[in-house]
Amino acid sequence: MPDLSFLLAQSLSGLTAAMFLFLIASGLSLIFGVLRVLNFAHGSFYMLGAYLAFQFVLWGGMGPGRFWWAVLGAALTIAIVGGLVERLLLRHLYGKDELYQLLFTYGLVLIASDAAKKAWGTQQLSLSRPPGLTGSSRVFGTMLPHYNLFILLLGPTIALGLWLLLNRTRAGRVIRAAALDREMLGALGVNVSWLYTGVFMLGSFLGGLGGALVTPVRAIVPGMDVEIIVEAFIVVVIGGLGSFWGTFLGAVIYGQVLAFGILIVPAFSIFSVFALMAVVLIVRPWGLLGQPLGT
Amino acid sequence: MLRRSLLVTLTAALALLLPSYARGEKIKVGFPIILSGGGALFGEPAMKGAQMYVEEINAAGGVLGRPIELIVRDTKGNADEAVRVARELILKDNVDFLVGTVTSAEGPAVSVVAKENKIVFIAPIPKTDQLTAPEKLHPYVFRVAANTTVEGRSAAEVVAKWNVKQIATIGPDYAYGQDVTRAFVSWIKKLKPGVEIVDQEWPKLGEADYTPFINAMMGKKPDAVFSCLWGGFFVTFAKQAKPLGLFEAVKLNVIAVGEAGSPETAKTMGSDYPFGIWGNSYDAFYWHPSPAHRDYAERLSKYLKDPYPSSWAIQGYTGMQFLVEAIKKAGSTDSEKVAKALLGLTIDTPIGRQTLREKDHQADRGQLYGKMTLDPAIGFAVMKPPTYIDPSRFMD
Numbered sequence: 001m002p003d004l005s006f007l008l009a010q011s012l013s014g015l016t017a018a019m020f021l022f023l024i025a026s027g028l029s030l031i032f033g034v035l036r037v038l039n040f041a042h043g044s045f046y047m048l049g050a051y052l053a054f055q056f057v058l059w060g061g062m063g064p065g066r067f068w069w070a071v072l073g074a075a076l077t078i079a080i081v082g083g084l085v086e087r088l089l090l091r092h093l094y095g096k097d098e099l100y101q102l103l104f105t106y107g108l109v110l111i112a113s114d115a116a117k118k119a120w121g122t123q124q125l126s127l128s129r130p131p132g133l134t135g136s137s138r139v140f141g142t143m144l145p146h147y148n149l150f151i152l153l154l155g156p157t158i159a160l161g162l163w164l165l166l167n168r169t170r171a172g173r174v175i176r177a178a179a180l181d182r183e184m185l186g187a188l189g190v191n192v193s194w195l196y197t198g199v200f201m202l203g204s205f206l207g208g209l210g211g212a213l214v215t216p217v218r219a220i221v222p223g224m225d226v227e228i229i230v231e232a233f234i235v236v237v238i239g240g241l242g243s244f245w246g247t248f249l250g251a252v253i254y255g256q257v258l259a260f261g262i263l264i265v266p267a268f269s270i271f272s273v274f275a276l277m278a279v280v281l282i283v284r285p286w287g288l289l290g291q292p293l294g295t
Numbered sequence: 296m297l298r299r300s301l302l303v304t305l306t307a308a309l310a311l312l313l314p315s316y317a318r319g320e321k322i323k324v325g326f327p328i329i330l331s332g333g334g335a336l337f338g339e340p341a342m343k344g345a346q347m348y349v350e351e352i353n354a355a356g357g358v359l360g361r362p363i364e365l366i367v368r369d370t371k372g373n374a375d376e377a378v379r380v381a382r383e384l385i386l387k388d389n390v391d392f393l394v395g396t397v398t399s400a401e402g403p404a405v406s407v408v409a410k411e412n413k414i415v416f417i418a419p420i421p422k423t424d425q426l427t428a429p430e431k432l433h434p435y436v437f438r439v440a441a442n443t444t445v446e447g448r449s450a451a452e453v454v455a456k457w458n459v460k461q462i463a464t465i466g467p468d469y470a471y472g473q474d475v476t477r478a479f480v481s482w483i484k485k486l487k488p489g490v491e492i493v494d495q496e497w498p499k500l501g502e503a504d505y506t507p508f509i510n511a512m513m514g515k516k517p518d519a520v521f522s523c524l525w526g527g528f529f530v531t532f533a534k535q536a537k538p539l540g541l542f543e544a545v546k547l548n549v550i551a552v553g554e555a556g557s558p559e560t561a562k563t564m565g566s567d568y569p570f571g572i573w574g575n576s577y578d579a580f581y582w583h584p585s586p587a588h589r590d591y592a593e594r595l596s597k598y599l600k601d602p603y604p605s606s607w608a609i610q611g612y613t614g615m616q617f618l619v620e621a622i623k624k625a626g627s628t629d630s631e632k633v634a635k636a637l638l639g640l641t642i643d644t645p646i647g648r649q650t651l652r653e654k655d656h657q658a659d660r661g662q663l664y665g666k667m668t669l670d671p672a673i674g675f676a677v678m679k680p681p682t683y684i685d686p687s688r689f690m691d
C-alpha cells in the first residue's frame with residue numbers, strides 16, 4: 001500500500017493535468033452552451049495559441065515579464081482570429097444542419113494545421129519556463145514545480161472569474177439568456193449577432209490562452225491540435241456540454257481518474273478515462289452537470 | 296513552321312548543353328511518407344535526404360543512364376491512407392519501386408501492397424520487428440532502419456555497464472513502444488540477471504501530460520529509467536520530469552531511445568535538456584567517423600540551408616542509395632531482379648558499410664549512443680562522445 005504522501009502527490013499531479021484541460025475545455029463548452037456549435041477547431045486555436053506564444057517570445061526575447069506579454073498577445077490574436085471566423089464564415093451556418101457546422105469546423109482544423117506547418121515547419125518547438133517560475137518546492141514529500149503551482153492556482157481563478165462574468169454582470173445575464181432563447185432576446189432589443197461574436201471570441205481566447213500557457217511544459221508539435229480536442233471532448237462529455245461547472249468537474253475527474261487509474265491498471269492508461277466516459281454516457285447522456293437538450 | 300523548328304533545335308541544343316545530365320526514360324520511385332501531423336517531424340527530413348540523393352545521382356548521369364524521379368505522397372500518418380497512396384503510386388503513377396513510410400502501422404500495411412504488386416519496397420524509418428518477421432517477410436520488402444530488437448538491445452548494452460539494479464520504463468502504448476521496451480527488458484535481464492523492472496508506465500501515444508506517470512514512477516523508487524518516448528513526446532516528458540526531480544532522483548541514469556539524443560531534439564530544448572542522460576540518434580552533424588561522412592554532412596547542410604542539418608535525412612538517403620546500388624547490380628529496373636540484387640547487398644553509405652541481410656532483409660543498422668552534454672559553442676546538448684553501436688553481434 002503506497003503511503004499517504006505519495007497518494008497526495010499523485011492527486012496533485014492529476015489536478016495539474018486537470019487545470020490545463022479545464023482552461024482549454026471551458027472555451028469549447030462556453031461556445032457550445034451559447035452558440036450550440038460544436039467547435040472542432042477549438043484544438044486548432046489551442047495549437048495556434050502555442051505557436052504564436054513561441055513566435056512572440058522569439059521576437060521579444062525571454063526577459064522578465066516577456067513571456068506573459070507573449071501569452072497575452074497570443075490569446076488576444078486567437079480571439080481576433082476567432083472573431084473573424086465567426087463574423088465572416090460561421091454565422092452563415094447558424095440554423096443549418098449540425099453536420100454542416102461540424103464539417104466546417106473540421107475544415108478549419110485542416111487549414112490551421114497546414115498553415116502552422118507552412119509557418120513553423122514540422123520540427124517540434126519548445127519554450128523554457130518563465131523567469132521566476134523555474135524552480136520547485138517540496139510538498140508532501142515530492143517536488144511541486146512552481147509553474148505547476150501557478151497553473152493550479154490559475155485554473156480556479158479563471159473558473160471563478162468566468163463564473164462571476166456569467167452570473168454577476170449584465171453581459172453575463174445576456175449571454176445566459178442567449179443560450180436559452182435567442183429569438184426572445186433579439187426581440188428585446190439585444191444585438192444577438194454581435195453577442196455571438198463576442199462569445200466566440202471569448203471561447204477562442206480561452207483556447208489560445210490554454211495553448212500559450214502549456215508551452216513551458218509541453219513541446220509544440222504538429223498534431224497537438226487533434227490530441228487535445230479529443231481530451232477536451234471527453235472532459236465536456238463527462239461534465240456536461242455547455243455546463244460551466246460541469247467542465248470544471250469533468251476536468252478534475254479526468255485528472256484524478258487518470259492519475260489513480262495508472263496506479264491500478266498501469267497497462268491501460270487511457271482505459272479508465274474512457275470507461276468513465278462510457279458509464280457517464282449510459283447513466284447521464286447529458287453529462288454530470290449538464291442538462292438534457294430541449295428542456 | 297520555321298519558328299517551331301527553331302524552338303525544337305534550341306531545346307535540343309539546351310539538352311545537349313547539360314552535359315552529364317541523365318537522359319532516357321525516367322525510373323519512377325514512389326515515396327509515401329508522413330508530411331502532416333506529429334510524424335512529419337521524421338517524414339519531412341527523410342524526404343529531403345532522399346531528394347538530395349536523387350539530385351546528386353541525376354546530376355552524375357543517373358542510373359543505367361536513366362534519371363530517377365521521386366514521386367512524394369503524404370500518408371498523413373495513417374495506415375489506410377498509406378495503403379491508398381501506395382496503390383495510387385503503383386497503379387496511376389506507374390512507379391517502379393516504393394521507398395518510404397514512417398510509422399510501425401504504415402510500414403507493414405504498405406509491405407502488403409508491395410507483395411501484391413510484386414514491387415520492391417524499402418522502409419527507411421518503421422522499426423517494428425513485425426515488418427520483417429518470418430511470417431510477414433516476402434521477397435520485395437527491405438528495411439534500412441534499425442528495428443525494435445536492435446534498438447532495445449543496444450540500449451540494454453549501454454545500461455548493463457551502469458551500476459543500477461531497479462529499472463523503470465516509460466513508453467507510448469502502441470506497437471513501437473511495446474516492442475522496443477520488451478526488447479530492452481529481455482536483453483538487460485539476460486546481460487544482468489540481478490536487475491529488477493520495478494515499474495512500467497504506458498502513457499497513450501500523444502499524451503500531453505506525463506506528470507501523473509512521472510510521479511507514479513518516482514513512487515516506485517527506481518535507480519534507472521528507460522524511455523522510448525520519441526520526438527515532441529520526449530521533449531514534453533523531459534520538460535515535465537526535470538522540475539519534478541526525476542533525473543536527479545535516478546542520478547541521471549536515464550537512457551532515452553527513440554532518437555531522444557538527436558540534434559533536432561537537443562536543439563529544440565536548448566538549456567532545458569536534461570544534460571547528463573544518455574540518448575540515441577541515427578546520425579549527428581558533429582559525428583566524424585570518416586571523410587565520407589564529413590562530406591555528406593557538409594552537402595546536407597548546404598542542401599537544407601541549416602548549419603545543424605537533420606539526423607533523419609540519412610534514412611531517406613540510404614534507402615534510396617540501396618535501391619540505386621541494387622538497380623546497378625541487377626542492370627535492370629525489374630523488381631524481381633532488383634529484389635534479388637538487394638539480398639545480402641553491402642554498400643558504402645555516409646555512415647559506413649551497411650549490409651541488407653539475406654536472411655531477414657534487415658540492414659545491420661545500429662545507432663549512435665552517448666551521454667548528452669551541453670556544448671557551450673552551439674548552445675545545446677551533443678553526445679560526448681557519439682558512439683556507433685554496431686548491432687551485428689547481437690542481432691538474431
